[in-house]
Amino acid sequence: MVNVFAVPVFFICFRECLECSIIVSVLLAFLKQTLGPDHDAHIRKKLVRQIWWGIGLGVFVCLIIAAGIIGTFYTVGRNAFESAEYIYEGVFSLVAAVIITLMGAALLRVSKLQDKWRVKIAKVLEQKDSIGFGKGKVKQWCEKYAMFLLPFVTVLREGIEAVLFISGVGLGLPATSFPLAVICGLGAGALVGYLIYLGGHRTSLQIFLVASTCFLYLVAAGLFSKGVWDLETNAWVKLAGEGAAEAGAGPGSYDIRQSVWHVGCCTPGSNGDGGWGIFNSLFGWQNSATYGSVISYNLYWLGVIVGFLILGFKERNERYPFQKAKHVATEDNESESSGGVVEKKGAPGAPRAAVREIET
Amino acid sequence: MAILVSRLLFLFSLFLSVAQCVTKTYDFDVSWVSANPDGLKERSVIGINGQWPIPTINVTKGDQLVVNVKNSLGNESTSLHFHGLYQNGTTHMDGPAQVSQCAIMPGSTFTYNFTVDQPGTYWYHSHVRGQYPDGLRGAFIVQDPEDPHKDLYDEEIVLTFSDWYHDHMPDLLASFISIANPSGAEPVPNSALVNETQNLAVKIKPGKTYMFRIINMGAFAAQYIWFEGHTMQVVEVDGVYTEPADAEMIYVTVAQRWSVLVTAKNDTNANFAFVGSMDEDLFDTVPDGLNPNVTGWLVYDDTKEKPAPKEIESFEPFDDFDLVPQDKEELYDHVDYQIQLDMKMDNLDDGANYAFFNDQTYAAPKVPTLYTVLSTGPNATNPEIYGSHTNQFVLDHNQVVEIVLNNDDPGKHPFHLHGHAFQLVHRSADDAGFYDASNHSAFPATPMRRDTILVNPNGNLVLRFRSDNPGVWLFHCHIEWHVASGLIATIIEAPLALQKQLSGKIPQDHQQACRAGNVLMEGNAAGNTVDVLDLQGETSFPSPIPTGFTARGIVALVFSCVAAFVGMGVIGWYGMAPIKAKSG
Numbered sequence: 001m002v003n004v005f006a007v008p009v010f011f012i013c014f015r016e017c018l019e020c021s022i023i024v025s026v027l028l029a030f031l032k033q034t035l036g037p038d039h040d041a042h043i044r045k046k047l048v049r050q051i052w053w054g055i056g057l058g059v060f061v062c063l064i065i066a067a068g069i070i071g072t073f074y075t076v077g078r079n080a081f082e083s084a085e086y087i088y089e090g091v092f093s094l095v096a097a098v099i100i101t102l103m104g105a106a107l108l109r110v111s112k113l114q115d116k117w118r119v120k121i122a123k124v125l126e127q128k129d130s131i132g133f134g135k136g137k138v139k140q141w142c143e144k145y146a147m148f149l150l151p152f153v154t155v156l157r158e159g160i161e162a163v164l165f166i167s168g169v170g171l172g173l174p175a176t177s178f179p180l181a182v183i184c185g186l187g188a189g190a191l192v193g194y195l196i197y198l199g200g201h202r203t204s205l206q207i208f209l210v211a212s213t214c215f216l217y218l219v220a221a222g223l224f225s226k227g228v229w230d231l232e233t234n235a236w237v238k239l240a241g242e243g244a245a246e247a248g249a250g251p252g253s254y255d256i257r258q259s260v261w262h263v264g265c266c267t268p269g270s271n272g273d274g275g276w277g278i279f280n281s282l283f284g285w286q287n288s289a290t291y292g293s294v295i296s297y298n299l300y301w302l303g304v305i306v307g308f309l310i311l312g313f314k315e316r317n318e319r320y321p322f323q324k325a326k327h328v329a330t331e332d333n334e335s336e337s338s339g340g341v342v343e344k345k346g347a348p349g350a351p352r353a354a355v356r357e358i359e360t
Numbered sequence: 361m362a363i364l365v366s367r368l369l370f371l372f373s374l375f376l377s378v379a380q381c382v383t384k385t386y387d388f389d390v391s392w393v394s395a396n397p398d399g400l401k402e403r404s405v406i407g408i409n410g411q412w413p414i415p416t417i418n419v420t421k422g423d424q425l426v427v428n429v430k431n432s433l434g435n436e437s438t439s440l441h442f443h444g445l446y447q448n449g450t451t452h453m454d455g456p457a458q459v460s461q462c463a464i465m466p467g468s469t470f471t472y473n474f475t476v477d478q479p480g481t482y483w484y485h486s487h488v489r490g491q492y493p494d495g496l497r498g499a500f501i502v503q504d505p506e507d508p509h510k511d512l513y514d515e516e517i518v519l520t521f522s523d524w525y526h527d528h529m530p531d532l533l534a535s536f537i538s539i540a541n542p543s544g545a546e547p548v549p550n551s552a553l554v555n556e557t558q559n560l561a562v563k564i565k566p567g568k569t570y571m572f573r574i575i576n577m578g579a580f581a582a583q584y585i586w587f588e589g590h591t592m593q594v595v596e597v598d599g600v601y602t603e604p605a606d607a608e609m610i611y612v613t614v615a616q617r618w619s620v621l622v623t624a625k626n627d628t629n630a631n632f633a634f635v636g637s638m639d640e641d642l643f644d645t646v647p648d649g650l651n652p653n654v655t656g657w658l659v660y661d662d663t664k665e666k667p668a669p670k671e672i673e674s675f676e677p678f679d680d681f682d683l684v685p686q687d688k689e690e691l692y693d694h695v696d697y698q699i700q701l702d703m704k705m706d707n708l709d710d711g712a713n714y715a716f717f718n719d720q721t722y723a724a725p726k727v728p729t730l731y732t733v734l735s736t737g738p739n740a741t742n743p744e745i746y747g748s749h750t751n752q753f754v755l756d757h758n759q760v761v762e763i764v765l766n767n768d769d770p771g772k773h774p775f776h777l778h779g780h781a782f783q784l785v786h787r788s789a790d791d792a793g794f795y796d797a798s799n800h801s802a803f804p805a806t807p808m809r810r811d812t813i814l815v816n817p818n819g820n821l822v823l824r825f826r827s828d829n830p831g832v833w834l835f836h837c838h839i840e841w842h843v844a845s846g847l848i849a850t851i852i853e854a855p856l857a858l859q860k861q862l863s864g865k866i867p868q869d870h871q872q873a874c875r876a877g878n879v880l881m882e883g884n885a886a887g888n889t890v891d892v893l894d895l896q897g898e899t900s901f902p903s904p905i906p907t908g909f910t911a912r913g914i915v916a917l918v919f920s921c922v923a924a925f926v927g928m929g930v931i932g933w934y935g936m937a938p939i940k941a942k943s944g
Binding site for chain 1: 544713905910920924935
């Protein structure tokens with residue numbers, strides 16, 4: 001089954017597509033609200049078209065990049081790096097895991113993006129009214145086509161994130177398992193996104209986002225651990241030479257000095273086949289774990305926990321932990337900071353407004 | 361007058377019979393010399409009296425042999441084993457270190473003194489860990505005035521074959537038994553030698569018959585040996601005369617000896633090559649550029665060219681199972697005691713690859729096994745006192761003993777028994793698996809006998825001998841790499857009779873050897889003289905690899921799962937904040 005359908009690839013495509021659909025649905029809803037019946041329907045249609053163009057082109061470019069990257073990996077890359085296969089996979093897994101970690105949290109604050117978009121849409125409306133403001137040509141063009149650029153850049157970003165992730169996770173999987181999984185993932189993501197748009201309950205949306213982000217980080221933790229494991233395995237294969245390859249999953253296939261556990265069964269397999277291969281892709285399971293792979297897995301979670309705690313702290317208290325709270329010092333500062341305060345007060349407010357609007 | 365004459369005659373015949381029992385003495389000063397036998401690399405080798413190759417020991421049946429060994433190596437201990445000699449009554453002269461004696465330390469001397477009462481082709485070599493392939497191996501020929509084949513040949517020529525390494529054994533051993541060699545791949549030799557050289561020219565006269573005493577003194581590689589244009593007649597193997605048997609090609613494992621008759625052609629038109637070709641099946645990988653063959657020539661006319669040997673399509677060697685001993689000793693058809701040895705190769709928790717008999721590998725005891733026998737009185741019949749890692753079997757005196765060897769490894773192994781020649785009762789083909797006593801081909805009525813025998817890959821062997829030689833005898837694979845990785849069993853034959861034979865008779869220099877090396881001479885395998893069943897302190901050894909999850913593994917797995925759940929909890933907390941903020 002795994003040979004035609006790569007489960008981890010499905011999950012990743014599902015999630016990334018879900019993110020995109022959510023962003024798209026929020027954008028569309030926003031447009032509907034901001035450019036309401038009292039605005040020019042023609043302009044709204046144009047902007048909506050821009051959005052769809054942005055999405056479509058973003059997906060298209062993503063697919064090209066994805067095909068290019070994955071195609072290269074599976075042919076040239078594989079052969080070119082055969083002797084350094086483990087180093088190649090290891091470094092790639094680590095880099096992909098780090099990128100995912102940094103970018104993954106963003107979706108949990110999709111509401112923050114809405115404020116940005118509100119400002120952008122307001123600017124667009126101003127632009128419509130006063131064309132030829134005299135700014136740079138490029139900037140002018142950007143602001144005119146903001147509704148195209150926004151979804152385009154978002155989809156592109158999410159898409160490349162997906163490609164990196166899939167490459168990292170899917171390096172061990174056979175290429176034939178990709179197409180079906182990708183198509184199903186994209187389809188499922190689009191469908192769920194559409195349902196959310198129709199249903200519109202903010203809470204269930206957020207729950208979906210939380211669940212999918214948890215899953216994302218679970219996979220990223222496994223990927224990180226796998227990266228470290230690949231590098232350690234590379235060192236072992238260089239040391240033991242032929243003996244390591246001949247040993248299969250038995251003694252000699254791993255460095256016993258680094259071993260934390262080794263079981264003869266439950267191997268992920270060379271192509272990530274079988275149920276244990278899925279375990280490997282989703283959770284980083286190895287039948288032969290090393291100190292490196294176990295410690296890196298736990299350190300990764302530690303890092304994620306600390307990172308999210310800091311982010312949460314910053315949101316609540318407007319500063320980083322151990323940083324002094326910002327005082328209102330002088331008159332001048334006060335006016336600036338009060339401006340800041342106003343804006344800050346505004347920020348929590350805007351989402352609430354948006355939330356209410358979507359709900360109605 | 362008649363009485364005087366008869367007395368004189370009597371004295372004269374007495375003198376003659378005494379003169380038959382000659383004492384041959386060899387003084388060997390063992391030291392490093394330099395040599396380059398294959399022309400590819402000059403290296404230091406272990407020579408005797410400043411020379412290498414080392415001298416051939418040549419005695420006549422019935423002689424007393426005295427070998428005075430002085431160890432001038434400086435950096436290694438040594439010992440000598442006279443391979444194939446039964447050492448009846450002189451097991452303490454057999455040679456394996458930590459079994460029959462303490463190793464001879466640098467600077468010490470040691471004397472081997474025993475009667476040679478068996479004719480044939482033998483060899484002598486170092487029996488400390490992995491040393492003899494560095495050069496300490498030579499031919500040992502026992503002449504027999506009553507040789508049943510003596511009328512069949514005109515002259516005898518000794519041909520020793522061996523493999524050759526450019527590196528020294530201690531370095532090769534370190535890389536062989538190491539975590540970086542988990543599959544136990546044996547080091548591949550760099551070349552093959554005949555009479556410690558290559559391209560040997562053997563001058564022969566037309567029409568004469570020569571007996572070639574062929575000895576394989578290698579560390580690892582068995583050799584296919586054939587003479588182009590000439591058929592061999594096998595007349596002796598490992599000191600056992602056989603009925604002459606024709607062979608075009610023979611397969612000689614390490615440590616085996618074959619004496620073959622070759623009749624020279626009647627004309628001198630051409631010279632003929634003979635080849636020793638190393639069996640590359642044994643090599644884990646065959647390196648590029650390795651020449652596995654060594655060539656020599658039967659030179660009829662040294663003005664004519666020496667032709668290069670012809671390539672052959674396949675190796676079709678003579679099967680030594682088919683030999684019939686000259687004395688037609690009958691099969692021992694009633695067995696008193698059976699030893700079953702199941703051998704395999706596996707890894708231990710230091711990551712290195714070891715060899716096992718019955719799931720146990722061999723590690724030398726702290727007290728040489730012979731001294732344990734001599735110092736433990738009635739307890740000597742209890743196998744336990746000989747240690748946990750010596751694969752020991754205690755035999756009673758004068759019993760028919762059967763060894764069933766099951767080879768659970770895909771490699772070929774030449775097994776050697778000290779102190780005896782055995783009957784080869786059964787040898788299975790490749791991949792026959794374990795021996796099945798109820799289902800096997802019929803045993804030969806007069807089985808062939810020798811002291812070093814090949815077992816086929818994943819096959820089995822059955823050997824029988826009579827325990828008529830009290831002593832401590834090793835049974836081991838003669839591939840030096842496998843000796844190092846522990847493919848050794850110890851047979852303690854008739855320990856009580858042995859005590860009667862040897863107690864108090866161990867020479868001074870043997871005892872000095874132990875003192876010089878700080879080796880205990882009394883007690884069980886751990887040196888315990890008080891409680892011989894207490895083996896605490898015996899040689900330690902790596903443990904088997906743990907299977908499944910150990911405590912460490914379970915802790916790691918549980919901790920990781922906990923970390924993941926806590927992590928997801930924190931993400932959830934962070935993710936749900938906007939909702940809380942909304943409702944707050």
